[in-house]
Amino acid sequence: MSSHREAPEISKDPVADSTDVYAFVSPDRADTVTLIANYIPLQGPAGGPNFYEFGDDVRYEIHVDNNGDGRADISYQFRFRTQVRNPATFLYNTGPIESLGSQNWNRRQFYDITEVTAHSASRIAAGLPCPPCNIGPLSTPGYQGLADAAVHALAGGITVFAGQRAEGFYVDLGSIFDLGDLRPFENLHAQYGLNVFTGPAPGVNATNHLNVHSIALQVPISRLTAKGHPTIGVWTTASRQRVRLWDEDRGENVSSGPFRQVSRLGNPLVNEVLIPLGSKDLWNSLPPSDDKRFAGYVTQPGLAALLPALYPGVFPNLAALTKAAKPRADLEAILLTGIPAGLIPGFQNFTGTVLADMLRLNTQIPATAAAKQSIYGLLGGDLAGFPNGRRPADDVVAIELRALAGVTYPLVDKSFKPDAAAAKLTDGLTPASVASGYLNRFPYLGTPYSGFDNPS
Amino acid sequence: MPTPVSRRSVLRGAAGAGAAGLATTALGTTALGASGSGTPEASPPRIRPHAAEPIVVHVRDAGSGDIEVFAGTSQTRLRDRDLAARIAQAIR
Numbered sequence: 001m002s003s004h005r006e007a008p009e010i011s012k013d014p015v016a017d018s019t020d021v022y023a024f025v026s027p028d029r030a031d032t033v034t035l036i037a038n039y040i041p042l043q044g045p046a047g048g049p050n051f052y053e054f055g056d057d058v059r060y061e062i063h064v065d066n067n068g069d070g071r072a073d074i075s076y077q078f079r080f081r082t083q084v085r086n087p088a089t090f091l092y093n094t095g096p097i098e099s100l101g102s103q104n105w106n107r108r109q110f111y112d113i114t115e116v117t118a119h120s121a122s123r124i125a126a127g128l129p130c131p132p133c134n135i136g137p138l139s140t141p142g143y144q145g146l147a148d149a150a151v152h153a154l155a156g157g158i159t160v161f162a163g164q165r166a167e168g169f170y171v172d173l174g175s176i177f178d179l180g181d182l183r184p185f186e187n188l189h190a191q192y193g194l195n196v197f198t199g200p201a202p203g204v205n206a207t208n209h210l211n212v213h214s215i216a217l218q219v220p221i222s223r224l225t226a227k228g229h230p231t232i233g234v235w236t237t238a239s240r241q242r243v244r245l246w247d248e249d250r251g252e253n254v255s256s257g258p259f260r261q262v263s264r265l266g267n268p269l270v271n272e273v274l275i276p277l278g279s280k281d282l283w284n285s286l287p288p289s290d291d292k293r294f295a296g297y298v299t300q301p302g303l304a305a306l307l308p309a310l311y312p313g314v315f316p317n318l319a320a321l322t323k324a325a326k327p328r329a330d331l332e333a334i335l336l337t338g339i340p341a342g343l344i345p346g347f348q349n350f351t352g353t354v355l356a357d358m359l360r361l362n363t364q365i366p367a368t369a370a371a372k373q374s375i376y377g378l379l380g381g382d383l384a385g386f387p388n389g390r391r392p393a394d395d396v397v398a399i400e401l402r403a404l405a406g407v408t409y410p411l412v413d414k415s416f417k418p419d420a421a422a423a424k425l426t427d428g429l430t431p432a433s434v435a436s437g438y439l440n441r442f443p444y445l446g447t448p449y450s451g452f453d454n455p456s
Numbered sequence: 457m458p459t460p461v462s463r464r465s466v467l468r469g470a471a472g473a474g475a476a477g478l479a480t481t482a483l484g485t486t487a488l489g490a491s492g493s494g495t496p497e498a499s500p501p502r503i504r505p506h507a508a509e510p511i512v513v514h515v516r517d518a519g520s521g522d523i524e525v526f527a528g529t530s531q532t533r534l535r536d537r538d539l540a541a542r543i544a545q546a547i548r
Contacts, residue, residue: 241526
């Protein structure tokens with residue numbers, strides 16, 4: 001979660017595995033939006049000597065749809081290139097890395113960015129350096145300075161960063177994947193007759209002290225939106241060339257052929273928990289404009305049917321709703337079309353009738369001041385939070401669990417009364433469960449955990 | 457929209473190409489689109505393969521002569537029973 005190892009094929013290809021997408025009006029640059037795509041899940045910070053890096057053979061993209069057709073109108077393509085100074089040593093660095101140009105840094109990555117529209121493909125940056133991974137006090141002293149040096153200002157008011165960050169997504173994977181257990185309510189779980197839980201327990205953040213690789217862009221809103229369409233749809237993809245061949249003479253893989261998409265992510269948890277196992281790899285290969293074929297998994301979600309079975313007697317109203325087999329128009333709006341005007345006072349992020357899984361951000365909604373933010377986003381009355389885009393600290397697990405449990409169904413059927421437990425669902429975690437914390441400036445995700453200190 | 461492919465089929469493609477051997481014969485072209493499925497239609501111009509880049513041949517079906525040829529970021533699909541038969545013969 002939210003899309004870490006979510007499908008069988010991509011789980012074997014972590015370098016191309018998208019894990020989270022964020023899109024929000026930048027709190028400190030109100031005329032821009034920040035788009036972040038994370039890759040390479042669950043990185044142990046001490047994973048040397050070949051520390052984590054982007055794939056030179058992967059084409060990473062962040063897409064923006066600004067007319068509601070579920071197709072990209074603007075795409076930012078990132079291609080990485082690794083350079084090794086000294087192939088005769090096994091070391092990532094041969095001394096302290098005191099700057100991005102350090103002679104002690106043996107294995108560096110650089111990247112190019114191409115902005116693609118329907119009319120043009122423009123190289124907007126070339127040869128930008130990534131920061132190193134955070135190794136420890138001897139190898140990467142003053143890490144924050146190295147990371148700051150890897151924030152690049154481009155022409156047109158664009159800012160970019162690509163490199164390692166602390167995982168900001170918090171989730172109790174250990175309990176959720178143990179047959180839908182939520183520790184704060186585990187005494188209410190059916191437990192399959194095993195009776196192993198006798199009372200509630202606090203959540204455990206499975207992603208704590210782990211890192212990811214982030215591609216972060218800050219782009220003027222005017223560059224991304226179309227006239228009369230303030231809401232944008234955002235998603236990321238990773239593509240590989242069709243053929244990968246082991247070259248035994250060179251001792252490495254070589255790639256050939258056109259790029260084809262192997263990973264996709266818009267809204268958190270869609271492919272993870274809504275799309276069934278047999279369709280996950282296909283879903284990853286398609287654009288959002290094809291999502292009509294998967295709409296049934298959103299409007300008749302299996303997890304909504306599971307909750308009353310896993311927690312007997314806790315969700316009687318949800319059970320009745322599921323039994324009635326009424327399509328969940330609320331979930332369709334949240335995840336596939338955006339929320340139309342008139343349902344939530346002062347808010348809409350509707351993009352039209354095309355069913356497409358995109359992270360929809362109404363760019364006319366200003367960022368909420370930090371002190372007034374709700375981690376429950378729209379459900380908490382905070383119009384600048386998920387599912388109006390997504391901020392790094394939003395509790396998307398709780399928001400989606402509550403929505404699936406029926407909290408949002410009254411938006412489309414005022415006669416429905418959600419179960420009392422639905423609005424309390426959580427895996428027991430908050431942003432405080434993320435040890436690194438978050439930055440209040442670009443790229444907003446926290447300083448990566450160092451291998452020296454983690455695990456401790 | 458391009459034909460959906462999974463990671464498994466990519467790897468199968470590579471394995472198939474290996475089984476069929478590498479061909480460097482100049483072949484007729486009916487190039488397919490090279491854009492990713494999420495990218496705007498006007499994707500960057502295709503990169504022409506350099507002479508040093510490998511050309512990978514994937515005989516999808518030797519019986520019908522269904523052959524895919526990959527080079528650089530391009531692919532071409534051919535139907536050539538004679539060529540497929542010669543490649544199949546070479547690998548035996």
